[in-house]
Amino acid sequence: MVSGVDLFRALHRGRVPGDPLVLPGPWDAASARVFAEAGFPALATPSAGVAASLGYEDGATPADEMFAAVARIARAVDVPVSADVEDGYGLAPRELVERLLEAGVVGCNLEDSHRGVLQDPARHADRLAEVRAAAGDRLFVNARVDTFVRGVTDPARAIERAASYVAAGADCVYPIGAPTDVLPLLRSGIQGPVNLLARPGGPSLTALGELGATRITFGPGLQLRATEALRKIAAELA
Numbered sequence: 557m558v559s560g561v562d563l564f565r566a567l568h569r570g571r572v573p574g575d576p577l578v579l580p581g582p583w584d585a586a587s588a589r590v591f592a593e594a595g596f597p598a599l600a601t602p603s604a605g606v607a608a609s610l611g612y613e614d615g616a617t618p619a620d621e622m623f624a625a626v627a628r629i630a631r632a633v634d635v636p637v638s639a640d641v642e643d644g645y646g647l648a649p650r651e652l653v654e655r656l657l658e659a660g661v662v663g664c665n666l667e668d669s670h671r672g673v674l675q676d677p678a679r680h681a682d683r684l685a686e687v688r689a690a691a692g693d694r695l696f697v698n699a700r701v702d703t704f705v706r707g708v709t710d711p712a713r714a715i716e717r718a719a720s721y722v723a724a725g726a727d728c729v730y731p732i733g734a735p736t737d738v739l740p741l742l743r744s745g746i747q748g749p750v751n752l753l754a755r756p757g758g759p760s761l762t763a764l765g766e767l768g769a770t771r772i773t774f775g776p777g778l779q780l781r782a783t784e785a786l787r788k789i790a791a792e793l794a
Contacts, residue, residue, distance in 0.1 A: 561662040564598055564636040564696050568728065568749045568770055576752075576765035576772045583609040583779040584625070585632035592633040599633065600665075601626050603640040605779035614776070615671070619645035623659050630660035638663035638696060643670045649686035656695060663696030665730065668717065674706045677717045681724040688725030698751055699726035704733035711738045715745035722747050728771065736767065743768025 567577050580596055582588035583605035591599055604614035606625045617625075626639040639661040644652050656664050666687065668680040684699055691697070699721035703714045711734070718729040730751035731742055736759055743750060749770035754761060756777065764772055 559662075560636040561694055561696055564638065564662045565727065567597055567636075568696075571749075571765070571770050573768075574762050574765045576761065576769040578761055579638070579771055579773050581605055581774045581776070581778050582629050582637075583776075585628045587779070587782070588629045588633045588637070592635050596635065598636040598638070598662075599629070600638040600663075600773050601629055601640055602774065602776045602779065603642050603665075604776035606640075608776065608779055608783070615642065619647065619655075623655050626661055627659040636662040638665070638698065640665040643667050643675075644683075644687075649683065650690040653687060653690040653695060657691075661695075663698060663727070665698045665700050667700035667702055667732075668721075669702040669706055672706070674702055674708070677720055680717075681720040684721055684726055685724040696727045697725065698728045698730050699724075700730040700732055700751075702732060704731060704735070711741050711745070714742060718742075718746045730773075732775075739764075739767040739769075 571577060578596065579598055579600040580591040581602040582591055582599050588599055606622060607614050607617045610617055610621055610625060622641065630637040639656065639659065641664050644666055666684065668675050668677065684697065687697060701714050701717045703717065714731045721729055728749040728751050729746055732753055734742055750768055751771050751773055752764050752769035754764060754772050754774050754777065759767060761772055
């Protein structure tokens with residue numbers, strides 16, 4: 557029987573331009589079931605969306621509450637779920653891996669900034685290598701590269717970080733916030749799968765695939781759209 561993480565890895569292989577893996581971001585068990593019932597083969601939780609569902613600002617969710625929330629999401633569906641666990645909440649790599657596996661997820665996002673500050677790439681690569689050593693093949697690690705959202709606009713810096721993270725064992729890299737015009741350059745300079753963020757008013761999912769996305773996630777975008785729809789319903793009721 558194929559394990560969830562093996563299935564998740566397989567979904568990233570052999571993607572052709574224009575056909576990226578689309579991973580909706582559920583923020584609770586109910587939204588996860590909606591996406592799974594719509595036929596999506598896997599899901600990826602957004603930390604900001606989960607935070608909003610729990611009543612926290614982005615980045616302020618206590619680790620225990622985040623792991624409990626993603627465990628509820630993973631338990632609610634029969635498709636693989638990857639979890640955004642921000643910068644790992646200061647947990648030692650082995651404990652981080654154990655808590656992710658206990659939550660029932662097949663992968664995680666780990667970002668290379670802490671409280672809004674970019675971390676030293678060599679130190680972060682070492683941490684990723686420790687996570688990989690602790691996890692073996694049991695987790696799919698998506699290494700988020702935060703240069704663009706932290707004011708470093710040179711794509712070469714993102715490519716350098718991506719290379720060190722892949723060498724450390726990351727399965728995928730995520731240059732969040734990269735401008736559309738540098739996406740082909742990033743794609744040509746990064747080995748392996750690339751995660752891109754879909755944004756309102758930005759390129760279509762197909763176009764993002766043609767620009768280099770192996771997979772596409774949405775951050776808190778879907779939760780924000782659902783909240784706006786609910787706000788309209790509330791206004792009608794009022």
